[in-house]
Amino acid sequence: MTGLILNGAIKRYGEVQVIHGIDLTIDHGEFCVFVGPSGCGKSTLLRMIAGLEETSDGTIHIGARDVTQLDPAERGVSMVFQTYALYPHMTVAENMGFGLKMNGVPRAEIKQKVSEAARILKLDEYLSRKPKALSGGQRQRVAIGRAIVRGPEVFLFDEPLSNLDAELRVEMRVEIARLHQEIGATMIYVTHDQVEAMTLADKIVVLRAGRIEQVGAPLDLYRDPDNKFVAGFIGSPSMNFLDGQIEGEGKVAVPALSRSISVPASLCSGTGAVTVGLRPEHLELDQSGSDAVVELTEALGGVSYAHLVCAGGEKMIVEERGDHRTRVGDRVAVRFDPARAMLFDAKTEARLR
Known part of the structure; x- marks a missing residue:
């Protein structure tokens, strides 16, 4: 062998x-x-x-x-x-x-x-x-x-x-x-x-x-x-990374999206800066919201990628499927299951588990 x-x-x-x-x-x-x-x-x-x-x-x-x-x-x-x-x-x-x-x-x-x-x-x-x-x-x-x-x-x-x-x-x-x-x-x-x-x-x-x-x-x-x-x-397009702040046990604020997300309490010991990772395919767009503006779209047939700019200048990519897709200039909200988010230490970049 x-x-x-x-x-x-x-x-x-x-x-x-x-x-x-x-x-x-x-x-x-x-x-x-x-x-x-x-x-x-x-x-x-x-x-x-x-x-x-x-x-x-x-x-x-x-x-x-x-x-x-x-x-x-x-x-x-x-x-x-x-x-x-x-x-x-x-x-x-x-x-x-x-x-x-x-x-x-x-x-x-x-x-x-x-x-x-x-x-x-x-x-x-x-x-x-x-x-x-x-x-x-x-x-x-x-x-x-x-x-x-x-x-x-x-x-x-x-x-x-x-x-x-x-x-x-x-x-x-x-x-x-x-x-x-x-x-x-x-x-x-x-x-x-x-x-x-x-x-x-x-x-x-x-x-x-x-x-x-x-x-x-x-x-x-x-x-x-x-x-x-x-x-x-690993992953294409690459994972989105947004700044986050631990607010307390089980809560992380994500300023770019103007909200907090619930995460396992074991990941939130004390307070401090974290990085929130979200894959494009785990995100959904809601055109009734205003978290971000669509800056660019890549239409690849069965799938499109919407490039967003948030209010603070942060950039994100969101995967879209189906017949109704966003256009450049649209204002949208970003929805996701908090369980899909990954947290990383802002200093060491190690995954918080």
């Missing part, structure tokens, strides 16, 4: 530390996604696993082997990069089998492995073509096929869809999910796109500034975030 364990993994560039003691276990066969904003360290961490970056401290185990000091070729991993990196003068079959050829694998075995990878990726009819005769999505499938034929213990994907247009990104997300189901290998995938993370992952690792903020299943992170950062990063 081939999983992966990071124990206190640290990366330094001179005196600058960019990865801060990562402890993480990825089980055999899991699809794990590293997600976070640019500069959070997700690609650096992936490259440490691949052996393309030296691990300054800590250990990396793949299966039962300590691979911390091993060369990339000895780790049993295959990596798919953001760029396809295909040889333009070689056919699809030659590109996919090139690594095996360089390692002296017999021609018949190469042909068998390339044929199997082509079947999985639906590239059978393109094996004799060269990269210039393929679409972007097909080229990326060839790059994935090149990884498959090596039979790695762990697949590593470094933002493989970022160069594709929106339609191809959706198509390739489905292809990668199907690939994982078919071959059942351990996969680690890096992206800054939380939609990709939510739709692909068994386990999401949310990173910020070289540290893990939270690890969990996609819906667990969405429904039960540990802090304001995770709550705002």
